[in-house]
Amino acid sequence: MNHIPVLIILFPLCGAVLCPLISFLNPAWGKRAVVGTLFASFALSVIQLAGIVQTGEPVHYWMGGWAPPYGIEFVIDGVNGIIIVLVAFIGAFTSLFSSPFEEANPNHRFKSAGYYSILCFLVIGLLGLSSTGDAFNLYVFMEIVALSGYGLIAIGEEKGPIAAFRYLLTGTIGACMYLMGVGFLYSATGTLNMADLAIKLKEIDNTHIIILAMACMIVGFGIKMALFPLHGWQPPAHSYAHPAADPMIAGVMIKIPAYGMMRFFFCIFEETHPAAEVVFNIIGVMAVCGILFGSLKALRYDKYNKILAYSSIGQVGYIALGISLGNFYGLVGAVLHILSHAFMKTGLFYTSAALKYKFGIHYTDELGQIYRKMPVTGTAMVALSLSMIGLPPFAGFFSKWYLALGAIQNGQYFYVAVLIVSSLLSAIYFFRIFERLFMGEEKQLEDHYPAAEHGRKEVPLRMIIPVVIAAVMVVLLGLGNTFIVNNVLEITVMEVFLG
Amino acid sequence: MIDILQGFLAEKGIYMLTFILMGLGIFGMICCGNYMKKVVCMNIMQVAIIFFFLTLGQKDGGTLPVLVKDIFEAEAYINPLPHALMLTAIVVSLGTTGVALALLMKIKEIYGTIEEEEITGKGWKK
Numbered sequence A: 001m002n003h004i005p006v007l008i009i010l011f012p013l014c015g016a017v018l019c020p021l022i023s024f025l026n027p028a029w030g031k032r033a034v035v036g037t038l039f040a041s042f043a044l045s046v047i048q049l050a051g052i053v054q055t056g057e058p059v060h061y062w063m064g065g066w067a068p069p070y071g072i073e074f075v076i077d078g079v080n081g082i083i084i085v086l087v088a089f090i091g092a093f094t095s096l097f098s099s100p101f102e103e104a105n106p107n108h109r110f111k112s113a114g115y116y117s118i119l120c121f122l123v124i125g126l127l128g129l130s131s132t133g134d135a136f137n138l139y140v141f142m143e144i145v146a147l148s149g150y151g152l153i154a155i156g157e158e159k160g161p162i163a164a165f166r167y168l169l170t171g172t173i174g175a176c177m178y179l180m181g182v183g184f185l186y187s188a189t190g191t192l193n194m195a196d197l198a199i200k201l202k203e204i205d206n207t208h209i210i211i212l213a214m215a216c217m218i219v220g221f222g223i224k225m226a227l228f229p230l231h232g233w234q235p236p237a238h239s240y241a242h243p244a245a246d247p248m249i250a251g252v253m254i255k256i257p258a259y260g261m262m263r264f265f266f267c268i269f270e271e272t273h274p275a276a277e278v279v280f281n282i283i284g285v286m287a288v289c290g291i292l293f294g295s296l297k298a299l300r301y302d303k304y305n306k307i308l309a310y311s312s313i314g315q316v317g318y319i320a321l322g323i324s325l326g327n328f329y330g331l332v333g334a335v336l337h338i339l340s341h342a343f344m345k346t347g348l349f350y351t352s353a354a355l356k357y358k359f360g361i362h363y364t365d366e367l368g369q370i371y372r373k374m375p376v377t378g379t380a381m382v383a384l385s386l387s388m389i390g391l392p393p394f395a396g397f398f399s400k401w402y403l404a405l406g407a408i409q410n411g412q413y414f415y416v417a418v419l420i421v422s423s424l425l426s427a428i429y430f431f432r433i434f435e436r437l438f439m440g441e442e443k444q445l446e447d448h449y450p451a452a453e454h455g456r457k458e459v460p461l462r463m464i465i466p467v468v469i470a471a472v473m474v475v476l477l478g479l480g481n482t483f484i485v486n487n488v489l490e491i492t493v494m495e496v497f498l499g
Numbered sequence B: 001m002i003d004i005l006q007g008f009l010a011e012k013g014i015y016m017l018t019f020i021l022m023g024l025g026i027f028g029m030i031c032c033g034n035y036m037k038k039v040v041c042m043n044i045m046q047v048a049i050i051f052f053f054l055t056l057g058q059k060d061g062g063t064l065p066v067l068v069k070d071i072f073e074a075e076a077y078i079n080p081l082p083h084a085l086m087l088t089a090i091v092v093s094l095g096t097t098g099v100a101l102a103l104l105m106k107i108k109e110i111y112g113t114i115e116e117e118e119i120t121g122k123g124w125k126k
Helices: A004-025 A027-055 A078-104 A108-131 A135-154 A160-189 A194-201 A207-225 A234-240 A246-251 A256-268 A274-298 A304-325 A328-359 A375-389 A395-409 A413-439 A461-479 A481-497 B002-031 B035-057 B081-111 B116-121
Strands: A059-062 A073-076
Touching (some): A004 A027, A004 A059, A004 A073, A004 A108, A027 A059, A027 A078, A027 A108, A073 A078, A073 A108, A073 A194, A078 A108, A078 A246, A078 A256, A078 A328, A078 A461, A078 A481, A108 A135, A135 A160, A135 A234, A135 A246, A135 A256, A135 B081, A160 A194, A160 A207, A160 A234, A160 B002, A160 B035, A194 A256, A207 A256, A207 A274, A234 A246, A234 A304, A246 A304, A246 A328, A256 A274, A256 A304, A256 A328, A256 A481, A274 A304, A274 A413, A304 A328, A304 A395, A304 A413, A328 A375, A328 A395, A375 A395, A395 A413, A395 A461, A461 A481, B002 B035, B035 B081, B081 B116
Antiparallel strands (some): A059 A073
């Protein structure tokens, strides 16, 4: 039996558990354990994806050899194969990226071991969340993600603990709602395996219980992915989290529940169910409100992280819009937007963390002429922001393009208008940053960690590499989007979600 | 009349009570000004979910899900799966409560209070 699906999770798990122990003897090796295992799991996930693309068959892994309706199953098809590669990739580079931060802090020995360990647990949770095929197992991984997220937010800036506490209260309501939905489904069908649920739900006449379950799922996943009226925890959490872990939290942590939502509404509930139309309309309204609200609210702030956090609310709205469209182009757009926005937002938070590390910059009015001091970070910032606005050679354009195609196919031209308006709004708030960047007055900035820097011009190489890779990936995803759509998504989206 | 009421309570009463408990929990989390009380209400909500699952496993005349001599039909036993699931959920809720209490200690250290109003007054909003 092919053990790769579970090894992808098992490697970082060993790293996360062993890291504090090894750090007790030698801090440098504790960090290397986490970074090494994360890169190993990235390599394995690439091998796994290559295998799936070659054979065209989804991989099923039975935990402990117990057959599906009774045992726990991991199911990896083309779509979540890509998402697993994405999570492992960003997780590995984020762990690399955080090391200068941890080394610059005083008495870092025990604290940073804890940090690496929690970061690793976050990646494990996200990997499990995207690969599991069992509804209750998904809840457990969701809570692993949430608990490590609380930790990473709380060890951030001064207001971190309160942001984390608020997220804890809201996140627990979300997880409980999800569990409630699973309870309804279990009471109706007597099974927890997703594939089995999908078969048994077709035979059930009682639509009330399905509607209740759908409502619970919307609230549960909606809170976790910060969909519009349920987003309250997100802006403070994203702006006060640990700066080095922020790319992971803002870039990936809110996308994977969106994928979970897609899986529930297209693989488990039938999209032809009489209640589904109403549900999709509700998600669509939430998405449109979120897109406009996030973009408008981002105009208000001067704090770089706050702008990015509110723009995330809008961007998650795009994914929800793709779900609500429910046709082929909408779903391709949603999956592509999960990928492209993960790289864009992660990259922008990498630049934000690099600015914080180098000069302690938090507000956009300190950005004047920063590209002279940090040329690489400045260039990456501009490229990623242009992608966020949605200019053609970058990835952000193409996912919006597929969403617009989906909306036109359904005849819902209102959504196209919303897409255009929100792109213009995001152009406004990113051009405000550009204005300060290129035309603002140059400020006299002091190095934030002078001892660690030795008068270097840019941030250390370990931080430049992830920044550059995020920017390059955005360009590659943009240029290679037809390749991904034609070779992987076209087949798997049809099979997995609409089959 | 009383028969109908009795039948209704026997059939759905426990679920009603569970949902009332859950509503109370969420209400408390929204309305209490004290962070400690919010944590307590969060626990109440989680317990309500656990009750909900446990009632799913019950049935009339079922016995403990441990193999008893001479009884081999599955109908004679209650469903043990919800209990197993809820063991995990209890562990998760224990973890959440632990993190919440640790965060509260940190908040108390920084702000000197765990009353929401006093903390908001100190410039949390911006």
